[in-house]
Amino acid sequence: MRAVRYRATGPSSVLRVDDDVPEPHAGPGRIRIAVEAAGVNAWDWKVRSGAAGIAVTRPRIPGGDAAGVVDEVGDGVTGVAVGDAVLGVTDGGATAEHAVLTHWAAKPEALSFAVAAGLPTPAETAVRALGLLGVAAGQVLVVGGAAGGVGLVAAQLAGERGARVIGTASPARHDLLRRLGITPTAYGDGLVARVRALAPDGVDRALDAAGHGVVPALIELTGDAAHVVSIADFSAHGARVTDGGQGRSWHALGEVAALVAAGRLELPVTATFPMAEAGAAHDLSESGHAGGRVVILVR
Missing domain, CATH: 3.40.50.720 (NAD(P)-binding Rossmann-like Domain)
Structure with missing residues (x-):
């Protein structure tokens, strides 16, 4: 599959699109999606730049937030089926054609995949x-x-x-x-x-x-x-x-998505980039002047 990866920390220029990345698969309690869009968060560029202090010892796919269509359902998972549109957080990187989600919620029909991809972490x-x-x-x-x-x-x-x-x-x-x-x-x-x-x-x-x-x-x-x-x-x-160590509020994914779909809450996407311009997406997020969510369109 195609995915954005980097092999060492550094400036946004370390990001590359690779065409032959092994596909992940949904293990127990997980689902896999065909990713439509991936949100860019501060944590993504902090890890990539080295500011987070996390060593990169093998190729790493950036991104934790994604939206797409379910194409694999792991053992023990209920309430979701192949073909469902969802948003959620990934296990192993979002900026790729496929990603495994650890937590997810149904994507309301009224939301675009780009808007949905910008929601999970916020x-x-x-x-x-x-x-x-x-x-x-x-x-x-x-x-x-x-x-x-x-x-x-x-x-x-x-x-x-x-x-x-x-x-x-x-x-x-x-x-x-x-x-x-x-x-x-x-x-x-x-x-x-x-x-x-x-x-x-x-x-x-x-x-x-x-x-x-x-x-x-x-x-x-x-x-x-x-x-x-x-x-x-x-x-x-x-x-x-709070950094999540005290427990996470995963129910918020569905709650906030529903409010956005109903027009009661806004989280605007102000910039989208193709995978080939992932570096520019990181740079805009890091600048602090995006004026809204930054999203990478995968498909």
């Missing part, structure tokens, strides 16, 4: 973080990095739960946040004062979805490090950090 991470925070109706939530994938899903889900959400983003993204019911503000120096002006009665919870040293300000706003969760700052000054 959906799972956002739902997990909101669960740790215990976000509830009537609360005020601040989301640092509200225009990124995880931040945008978390902010909209919190709004669905009845919370008021204030989100930091670059000025170019403020109109998007307003349209989605999120009160925007700039990030950087003076954040605490800006948020207090927007929420004079106080902030109940805060999520750091982007890093960039915002956690101390979020702790100051909430008054308690226990009311702050970060997915990006692993020196989080007493706030809780």
Whole structure:
């Protein structure tokens, strides 16, 4: 099968399309899909670049999120059949003509494969973080990095739960946040004062979805490090950090896909690339200026 691979960490130029990669197969409890599209996440380029500190000792296929059509069902799997369209997370790399999924959900007919491929990691991470925070109706939530994938899903889900959400983003993204019911503000120096002006009665919870040293300000706003969760700052000054080690929220795949299909949540795909341009897809994601999800089209 054709797949994007790299044999050593480095810049995006290490990515190559190989035509003779062995096909994976669905073992017990797994399904295999003919991949239509693969989402690009920060973890993908962090591993590829070496920033994640993971050694690459054999050819590696990047990507964890994919959408496609089931073509193999492993032993013990129920509720899904060959020919079903699904989205999910892969076991062994998504940017290939075939991938094995460890967790999945049905793809709503209203969603394109590109949109579906952009959902899994942001959906799972956002739902997990909101669960740790215990976000509830009537609360005020601040989301640092509200225009990124995880931040945008978390902010909209919190709004669905009845919370008021204030989100930091670059000025170019403020109109998007307003349209989605999120009160925007700039990030950087003076954040605490800006948020207090927007929420004079106080902030109940805060999520750091982007890093960039915002956690101390979020702790100051909430008054308690226990009311702050970060997915990006692993020196989080007493706030809780979640990397999935505490358990995953796989039910979020179907939940968020259904909300997007119903028009109640948006996670826009702003750039798609063919497999031959996987390096450009990684570069755009790494730039931090994609303005939405970056997806590689496999077929």
